[in-house]
Amino acid sequence: MSSATLSPAATKTDTPIPLRSHLRHTGALIRRNLLWIRQDPESMFDAILFPVVFTLLFVYVFGGSIGQSLGGGQDRYVQYVIPGLLAMMGMNMAQGVGTGFNQDFNSGVMDRFRSLPIGRGSVLFAKIAVEMMRMLFASAVLLVVALLVGYDVHSWSGLLASVALSAVFGSALMWVFLTLGVMMKSAQSVQAMGFLVLMPLQFGSSIFAPTASMPGWLQAFTDYNPLSSLADSARALMEGGTDAHALWVTLIWSVALTAVMAPVAVHKFRTKS
Secondary structure, three states: OOOOOOOHHHHHHHOOOOHHHHHHHHHHHHHHHHHHHHHOHHHHHHHHHHHHHHHHHHHHHHHHHHHHHOOOOHHHHHHHHHHHHHHHHHHHHHHHHHHHHHHHHHHOHHHHHHOOOOOHHHHHHHHHHHHHHHHHHHHHHHHHHHHHOOOOOOOHHHHHHHHHHHHHHHHHHHHHHHHHHHHOOOHHHHHHHHHHHHHHHHHOOOOOOOOOOOOHHHHHHHHHOHHHHHHHHHHHHHOOOOOHHHHHHHHHHHHHHHHHHHHHHHHHHHHOO
């Protein structure tokens, strides 16, 4: 058989697949990924340890000094930083998506998926769906730790809205890291790229500290940083109010990233040799 001849399976995957079949394939792959987590519980360590370590680190190391600048003490800083950390959960989980996706490629799992008569997008949507579950679990852990260190919930509906907003933005970032996971040659490269991108976004934002004392050029960066908008919006919602500007900026960033990067990720997945 010549290299130009397609196998029956390959031919079938090139034909249009109905939406119902896409949904069925996605559901089956979600179940497969969840079973894999059940067999490898260590894969949940990041979802458990990240929120615990970050909360304890920032509250007890920086809480006193930054809290005083906010007009209070450690208790005041707890109220400030917890919404920011909640906003950060989606970003941390997004980086893990790209790393795990790249490892699946290098182990040959994705080659097997691409040889099956299933929708290509189903593999990616299933991956994002499971990572969203992990992100919601990490957010729940964070909120439990937050209550233990003294966080005072002013609005439970605002808290749930903040979790939903963080999930929306996190899912948009996942498309970026799925693309990196397909394009990069190794998981270490994906991790290094994620570090270079996310570290400036994390610390050049209002997640951990107010931006008023930052240099002018850095304040200009934070004004356009979507993590600042996400953190400010989550902070307002959890206090029982709404920061309409920050909310709309976050939603616009989420829609734009998804609209641009989702088709790119699916295309790269289809054409990766």
